[in-house]
Amino acid sequence: MKQEPGLTIIAKTVTRISVWLIILYGIYIILHGHLSPGGGFAGGVVIALAFLNVMLTFGHETVTRWLNIDFLHDLEPACGAMYLAVGILGIAVSGSFLANFLNKGTLFNLVSSGNILVLNIIIGIKVAMGLFTVVWALALFRFDDGGEK
């Protein structure tokens, strides 16, 4: 039988279940960024760590086959551009850059605080995809012994 890349079947089975819980926790932290401690950066790092978990367990060849790396890599600058677009929409709607032009809602509701929720989601996706891309590139990188590449 051919040796599959990655760790043992025990680690793979546990990762298959636990990685969804980690991603869910990251999404929770991102969406509740304006209500409880956390926010886009923290939640994005949680999601990136979930991808890192998959990559450590299954090996980077499998991850490269499963995931559309091109799309994930393009998502990161796209979210940066969306942040700018929200800022420029602030000029158009409310008169100043990055103005909070959406409806504020009631305090302590999930959908409240206008722009902050939108920007949290954008930053979360951007941080998650950016860190995942770096880890993926590091996993693909091969060190040579002394000689040049």
Added chain:
Amino acid sequence: MPVETWLIFILSFMLIGSVAALEMKDLLSAIIAIGVVGLGVSMAFLLLQAPDLAIVQFLFEIFSVVIMVRAFIKRDYHHQTTPSNQIGKTILVIAALGAIFIFSINVFKALPPFGEPLMTTAQYYLDNCAKETGAANIVSSIVLDYRGYDTLGEVTVLFGAILGALTILRIKPGAKPDEEEKS
């Protein structure tokens, strides 16, 4: 126990960790000792009632330790043996640090007491944040509303860092691992 006692305890723990990271012969042990320092910073943030910073610091510490282990585990870095005639330089450095400390005692006396900063800008945010932005988390409202332009800068810095990492590693996104090994 008051917060200061715990902070001094954590700080001494971090000092031991950083000295251990310098003195370890094994590279993996040194990386783990660096991780102790970061987790100490995270606990200090938590004790100073900044859970936002504590979460981010904790996660980034785990992330950086994993990346450092991944990057350095294949390399054979041997601990360089330091020459033994360093006593004169050590005495010089300790004397210089002592002189700086003696001259800065007056500065320490002039500092405001712990927890009572001179700047009172934060009081404005505490009073007006909830009704101006509608966010219950004041840190989030400052980062993304009052100081949204700074966050745009952070986003740009992150983008530049990732661009630099991909450029140095010279990996095209979407390239198959097999092709990359051949080239």
